[in-house]
Amino acid sequence: MSNRNRPVGAVVFLLTVFFAYTPSxxxxxxxxxxxxxxxxxxxxxxxxxSDAAIILARGNVRVWVSDGVRIEGDACSINMSLRRxxxxxxVRLETPAATYSGAxxxxxxxxxxxxxxxxxxxxxxxxxxxxxxxxxxxGREMPGDAFFLTxxxxxxxxxxxxxxxxxxxxxxxxxxxxxxxxxxxxxxPPLPVYVxxxxxxxxxxxxxxxxxxxxxxYGFAASPASLDAAHFRYDPIRKTYFSFxxxxxxxxxxxxxxxxxxxxxxxxxxxxxSYVPSSPRSAVVLxxxxxxxxxxxxxxxxxxxxxxxxYTQALRxxxxxxxxxxxxxxxxxxxxxxxxxxxxHPFVPxxxxxxxxxxxxxxxxxxxxxxxxxxxxxxxxMHDGFGISGTTLHDVQTVYAGFVLSTPLYRxxxxxxxxxxxxxxxxxxxxxxxxxxxxxxxxxxxxxxNKFFLTxxxxxxxxxxxxxxxxxxxxxxxxxxxxxxxxxxxxxIMAGVATLFPHVTNTALILTAALAxxxxxxxxxxxQQNHYTPIQQPFVAGPPRYQASADARMRISxxxxxxxxxxxYFNWANQRWSPTFTLQVSGQ
Amino acid sequence: MTRVLLLGIVTALTLLAAGxxxxxxxxxxxxxxPTQQTPPPDIAAPSPTPEPLLVNGQVIDIERGYVxxxxxxxxKLAPNAEIVDDISGxxxxxxxxxxxxxxxxxxxxxxxxxxxxxxxxPLSAGTPAAQIPRRYVVAASSPRPNPDLVERHxxxxxxxxxxxxxxxxxxxxxxxxxxxxxxxxxDTSGWNPQAIKMQRLDGLHFxxxxxxxxxxEIHYLFTRGTWNNVELDxxxxxxxxxxxxxxxxxxxxxxxxxxxxxxxx
Numbered sequence: 001m002s003n004r005n006r007p008v009g010a011v012v013f014l015l016t017v018f019f020a021y022t023p024s025x026x027x028x029x030x031x032x033x034x035x036x037x038x039x040x041x042x043x044x045x046x047x048x049x050s051d052a053a054i055i056l057a058r059g060n061v062r063v064w065v066s067d068g069v070r071i072e073g074d075a076c077s078i079n080m081s082l083r084r085x086x087x088x089x090x091v092r093l094e095t096p097a098a099t100y101s102g103a104x105x106x107x108x109x110x111x112x113x114x115x116x117x118x119x120x121x122x123x124x125x126x127x128x129x130x131x132x133x134x135x136x137x138x139g140r141e142m143p144g145d146a147f148f149l150t151x152x153x154x155x156x157x158x159x160x161x162x163x164x165x166x167x168x169x170x171x172x173x174x175x176x177x178x179x180x181x182x183x184x185x186x187x188x189p190p191l192p193v194y195v196x197x198x199x200x201x202x203x204x205x206x207x208x209x210x211x212x213x214x215x216x217x218y219g220f221a222a223s224p225a226s227l228d229a230a231h232f233r234y235d236p237i238r239k240t241y242f243s244f245x246x247x248x249x250x251x252x253x254x255x256x257x258x259x260x261x262x263x264x265x266x267x268x269x270x271x272x273x274s275y276v277p278s279s280p281r282s283a284v285v286l287x288x289x290x291x292x293x294x295x296x297x298x299x300x301x302x303x304x305x306x307x308x309x310x311y312t313q314a315l316r317x318x319x320x321x322x323x324x325x326x327x328x329x330x331x332x333x334x335x336x337x338x339x340x341x342x343x344x345h346p347f348v349p350x351x352x353x354x355x356x357x358x359x360x361x362x363x364x365x366x367x368x369x370x371x372x373x374x375x376x377x378x379x380x381x382m383h384d385g386f387g388i389s390g391t392t393l394h395d396v397q398t399v400y401a402g403f404v405l406s407t408p409l410y411r412x413x414x415x416x417x418x419x420x421x422x423x424x425x426x427x428x429x430x431x432x433x434x435x436x437x438x439x440x441x442x443x444x445x446x447x448x449x450n451k452f453f454l455t456x457x458x459x460x461x462x463x464x465x466x467x468x469x470x471x472x473x474x475x476x477x478x479x480x481x482x483x484x485x486x487x488x489x490x491x492x493i494m495a496g497v498a499t500l501f502p503h504v505t506n507t508a509l510i511l512t513a514a515l516a517x518x519x520x521x522x523x524x525x526x527x528q529q530n531h532y533t534p535i536q537q538p539f540v541a542g543p544p545r546y547q548a549s550a551d552a553r554m555r556i557s558x559x560x561x562x563x564x565x566x567x568x569y570f571n572w573a574n575q576r577w578s579p580t581f582t583l584q585v586s587g588q
Numbered sequence: 589m590t591r592v593l594l595l596g597i598v599t600a601l602t603l604l605a606a607g608x609x610x611x612x613x614x615x616x617x618x619x620x621x622p623t624q625q626t627p628p629p630d631i632a633a634p635s636p637t638p639e640p641l642l643v644n645g646q647v648i649d650i651e652r653g654y655v656x657x658x659x660x661x662x663x664k665l666a667p668n669a670e671i672v673d674d675i676s677g678x679x680x681x682x683x684x685x686x687x688x689x690x691x692x693x694x695x696x697x698x699x700x701x702x703x704x705x706x707x708x709x710p711l712s713a714g715t716p717a718a719q720i721p722r723r724y725v726v727a728a729s730s731p732r733p734n735p736d737l738v739e740r741h742x743x744x745x746x747x748x749x750x751x752x753x754x755x756x757x758x759x760x761x762x763x764x765x766x767x768x769x770x771x772x773x774x775d776t777s778g779w780n781p782q783a784i785k786m787q788r789l790d791g792l793h794f795x796x797x798x799x800x801x802x803x804x805e806i807h808y809l810f811t812r813g814t815w816n817n818v819e820l821d822x823x824x825x826x827x828x829x830x831x832x833x834x835x836x837x838x839x840x841x842x843x844x845x846x847x848x849x850x851x852x853x
Contacts, residue, residue, distance in 0.1 A: 058685065074649075075686040088648035088658075088686035103649035103656040104686075113736065115660070119652050123662030124728040139729030141737060144718050147648050148658040149687035153708060198778060200807055202829055205779035206815045253826045275826060283825050314823030321824065360853055362822045363761075374762075376853050402853075406762035406792065419791040421762035441766050443791030453789055459766050477853060495767075510766070514787035519753060519799040524787055528767075553785055559776070563785055586783040 036224055037109050038066040039085065039166040041076060046164050047157035048172065048196075051559055053080035054150050055164065055172075056157075063087055067131060070094040071105050077149040080198075083168045084108045086147050091116075095133035104147040109168060115146045156183050159194070170199040171222040195219030197227050203255035204247050208271040210261060211235070213580070217245075225249055233262065236579075241265050253277050268292045270305075281314040287475070290331075293345060302345040303331040308475050318361045325354040325476035349386045356380030356398075356478030370408035376425070377401040380479035382472060389472045393431065396472060400427040400480030402437075416446040427480040431470035435481075437492055438462045455512040463491050464503040495530055495543035506543070507531040520555040538573030546570040551582075560585055640702065641694040641724070642714025647706070648686045654726065655692060655701055657717035661725045663692060666700040674707040682708070699724045751799040753839040754832070758786065758794050758810055760846050765812075770794040773818070774808040775829065781811040781818065802836035810846050822847040 044059030055078040057063075063071045063085070074089025088104040093116060102118040114128040116136065126136035161174040176190035197204055197219055204227055209215070214234040221228040231243040241262035248256045256274035270290040277283045290305035306327040313320045329348035332340060339346045358378030365372055380398040382388055388396050402425030412418040423439045438461070445455040465471060472481050473490035481490035491499035495506045508530050515523045528547045536542030551565035563584040569575045645657035650671075656662045673680040674691070684706060691714045693703045705711070722731060760770060770786045777783035786794035800806070807829040810819045821827040834840060 073686070077687075086648075090649065090651055103651060103654070103662065104658075104660070111736070117649075117656055117660055117662065119649075119654065119656075119662075120728075122728040123654055123656065123726050125660055125731075127734070137732070139727065139732040141731060141734040142660050143737065144659055146658075147660055148646060149648065151646075151687065151710070198775075200775045200829070202773065202775070202779045202807075202809060205773070205781065207781075252828070277826070281823070281825070312824050314821075314825060319823035319825075358853065360824065363847070372762075378853075404762045409790070417790060421791065423763055439763075439766075441791055445790035447789075453787070453795075455788055455790055457766065457791060480853075508766075512788045514789070514795075516787060516795075516797055519797045522785075522787055522796070524785075551785065561784075563782075584782055584785075586777045586780045 036167060036169055039078070039168070040064040040163070041078070041166065042163040043076065044162075046161045046174075047152075048159040048161070048164070048174070049152055049155050050158040050196075051557070052150070052152065052155065054078065054152060055080065055166070056150065056152055057164075061087060065107070068096045069133070073105070075149060078166065079150065080166075080168060080172075082108075083110050086149055088147060088149060095128075097133040106146045108143075108146075115142045117147070156180055159196075160187070161190075167222075167224055170201075170224045171195050171197045171219075171227070173222060193220050195222040195227065195229075197222060199224075199249075201249050203249045203253065203275075206247070206255055206257050206273060206275075207245075208257040208259035208261075208273045209233075209243055209245060210269060231261075238262060238265060238267075251277065253283075266293050266295050266301075268294065278311075283312050285310040285312070289475075300332065301341040304329050304348070305331060306475050317364075318359060321358045321360075321478055323354075323356045323358070323476050323478040325356075325474060327352050327354070327475070350384050351386075352382050352384035352388060352474070354380060354382045354474050354476040354479060356476050358478035358480075366405075372406050374404045375401075376403070378478045378480055380474075380476060382474065382479070389470070391431070391470065395430075397430040398427060398472075398479045398481060400425060402426065402480075412444055414446065416444045418442065418444045425480065429470065429472070429481075431467070433465060433467050433470040435463065435465040435471065435491070451516050453512075453514040455510075455514075457508075457510040457512070459508040459510060460505070461492070461494050461508075462503070462505040463494060463499050465491070466502070468500075468502045495532060497532070497541060497543055500541060501534055503534075504541075505533050522553045524551045525549075544569045544572035544575075546572070549578075556585070639696070641696055641720065643692040643694055643701075643717050643720050644711055644714035645690070645717035646710075647684070647688050647690045647704075650684055650704075655690070655704060659716070659718040661717045661720065662727065663694060663701045663717075663724065664699065664726050665704075666695070666698075666702050669701050670703040672703065672705055674705040674711060680706055694720070694724055696724075699726075750802055750836065752802055752804075752834050752837055753797060754800045754834060754842065755795065755797045755839070756786075756832070756842045756844065757789065758844045758846060759792055760794065760810075761848060761852070762792065763852050764792070764846075764849065766791075768812045768817075771811050771813055772796065772808045773811050774806050776806055779809075781814050784808075800834045802834055804832075804834040806832045808832060810844070812849060812851075815850075817849050817851040819846045820848040820850050824848055824850075 041057050041063050043057035043061040046055065046057040048055050057076040061073045061076045063076055071087045072092040073087035076085060076087045078085040084107060086104060086106045091102045091105050093100045093102065093105050100118050102116055104117045107114040112130045116126040118124050118126055124138060125140065125142055126138055127140040128136050157180055159174055160178045160180065161176060163175050165173040173193060173195045175193045177194035178190050179188045209231060212233040212235040216232040217229045219227055219229040225248060227247040229245050231245060233243055234240050242264045243259065243261040244263050245259040254276050259271045261269050272288045274286045275283060286309050288307040292300040293302045294300035306325060308325045311322045329350040334347045356378055361375040363372050363374050378400050382396045383394060385394055387393060404423045406421040407419055409417045409419050420442045425437045427435045440460040441457060443455055443457040445453060447453055471490050473488060474481055476482065487493050487498050494504060508528055511527045513525045526549050530543045530545055532542030536545060547567060547569055549565060549567035553561055553563045556562045565582045567578040643663065645659060647655060648658050649656040653665050654662045655665055672678060688706050689710045690704050690706045691711050692701045695702050758770065771782050772784040773779050773781045774783050784796055786796045789795045809829050811817060830844065832842060
């Protein structure tokens with residue numbers, strides 16, 4: 001292994017570790033404007049109605065508020081949407097200032113108003129303003145629904161529990177959790193701690209797990225700034241397995257996600273994705289992937305990975321991105337045999353380091369023509385003491401430039417509207433070699449009615465290079481050799497197929513029909529004909545010659561929609577229907 | 589006589605100036621000070637031949653000789669007050685837990701609750717507890733206005749709970765791969781990146797129509813199905829979620845433009 005690159009690699013991986021821990025450092029320095037209130041509710045039965053965002057607790061109810069208030073009562077209703085709660089029946093209110101007994105207590109958390117009906121000598125109405133538990137405003141009129149206990153007698157809960165920890169803005173933690181399905185027909189036995197996260201922060205959903213056919217997340221630990229989840233997953237290759245994911249969020253936009261996928265099989269992928277805004281106009285991104293082959297956490301038989309560090313700076317009408325990538329094809333020490341365990345885990349000495357700078361312009365109008373365009377460019381340098389892409393070259397430079405051009409909507413015959421786009425990217429490689437990627441799209445659409453749309457499209461794609469053997473693929477997108485999808489040689493995955501010939505083209509005719517008779521039902525049908533050159537043959541190259549797919553989205557409950565779709569391949573490679581339906585249930 | 593009247597007035601003024609409370613009326617029978625609020629209508633005012641008042645509402649506590657409704661109004665139970673199930677007319681077989689619905693029969697002369705009919709379902713008879721004359725409500729303190737509850741003028745005259753047809757149309761960047769789908773990821777769906785699949789309108793536009801209640805607020809971002817290809821701002825930096833508020837009305841149209849995708853240069 002080249003000693004020259006060792007320190008650089010070490011620095012990159014140290015940066016990895018640093019940025020992996022950055023969230024906690026940032027968080028420790030932050031002064032929250034006001035700490036969010038957290039509730040802990042324990043009772044004989046606590047039920048969560050997810051559709052209505054209501055929690056009802058009954059029997060020996062105890063509520064602890066994180067500001068030091070404790071309430072006991074017979075029943076409790078928590079409205080998660082309005083962020084208020086009521087405790088009623090034989091209420092005992094313990095505040096930092098005094099203890100009271102009464103009929104009901106209600107706290108409107110966002111407004112810092114707590115309402116109380118004391119039953120000392122005479123009933124009364126007290127309002128505690130701004131958490132002043134010493135001097136209640138007595139007799140002050142209250143909202144008419146202050147103590148209303150939501151009537152959920154016609155609904156069935158989604159989860160029942162004995163104890164819930166509630167952060168009204170972020171999550172509910174159930175311990176234990178019993179899930180109720182099929183309108184209370186089936187309930188699971190009490191399961192370990194479950195966390196349901198509903199934070200408005202989208203960064204809790206940034207996903208560091210690779211794709212799977214089925215994914216069932218089970219959150220088990222949370223805080224306002226973190227979430228830990230186990231994932232039960234299935235895909236046709238690995239079958240069933242468990243994975244783990246940790247999310248940290250900080251500030252308005254920062255996040256760090258760690259994942260181990262799968263955690264229960266030897267071929268493991270360890271990912272860290274993080275995004276740290278360094279100013280309103282700049283950000284640092286770190287993506288790392290480590291692949292290991294190991295049983296449990298024993299000595300791995302193989303290990304490789306990369307770290308990709310990006311710094312993006314917005315300019316007035318464009319943006320600059322600096323990107324540094326270190327790849328290690330083998331992170332284990334070399335062995336005399338040249339492999340670990342068996343020859344299927346060989347030692348590969350390559351560890352290229354890539355530095356690149358890219359520039360991308362914003363959309364611009366082309367005079368008064370109605371056309372708009374965007375320019376992109378970049379240059380990169382790859383160094384590998386053991387040769388790049390199987391060649392003997394230790395250093396390769398890349399330069400790329402490209403543009404995207406789009407037309408305005410033009411009126412076309414038959415009351416249709418046409419629009420076109422064209423993309424070209426040219427990459428120079430110092431092998432020497434060059435590559436061209438082009439895409440042309442022309443679409444003609446017709447609004448048959450306000451609920452039915454037809455679009456006919458012509459799609460032309462091509463990629464060409466002088467020498468397919470002298471290319472490079474890198475996680476570093478700023479080299480220009482990381483096209484739209486990850487590919488084995490840096491070339492585009494065209495029509496779902498890796499580009500394996502020096503010059504390939506695909507011409508597709510696509511008809512899209514979109515029907516939306518009501519907001520509760522939408523149907524889309526797509527028919528596509530592909531003509532792929534130089535060879536379009538099953539198991540050799542090219543996409544299916546003909547393909548039709550349909551997708552329907554329909555409402556199945558007050559808040560849930562079902563999306564179901566399937567494709568037909570017209571006997572391409574003896575395949576008619578796609579192996580499975582795609583099913584997606586999601587809330588709106 | 590005039591001297592006596594003058595003396596009385598001077599004495600009262602002196603006491604007031606000294607801050608001594610002057611008893612004016614019995615507890616619970618105080619006319620509130622003039623405020624911007626309208627006092628509850630006295631629709632159940634006693635007639636010359638008073639009949640029992642029926643108080644309707646959700647009961648949150650029966651304790652220490654009082655029945656308390658969810659409006660916060662407490663009424664004193666007569667020592668021999670009868671509690672019966674509304675349907676069977678007999679003693680309830682279920683527990684009188686908070687949240688039960690009831691109609692209380694109030695003796696207008698004594699203000700005591702003579703009987704209580706209970707049910708698991710809301711009952712229709714009687715007057716809501718909040719509209720019962722305040723003289724019957726037991727409270728240690730005199731009513732005081734609440735400035736928080738000053739009536740606000742609505743911005744819109746429509747019924748906010750009505751379903752509104754919301755149409756979201758998005759223009760995607762020209763470099764968007766043509767065969768990719770476009771979705772909305774929303775906070776209401778736990779930021780599922782495939783929460784709402786949109787339909788193609790033409791080469792660069794997608795659309796979805798949704799029925800949303802007035803008052804709904806959704807935060808959302810456009811994706812191409814995963815968080816790896818979520819939308820970014822023009823410079824390729826993360827953008828804040830978009831905000832969709834439905835104030836009401838019949839329909840609402842939202843036009844949006846995606847500037848960049850996270851996975852494309």
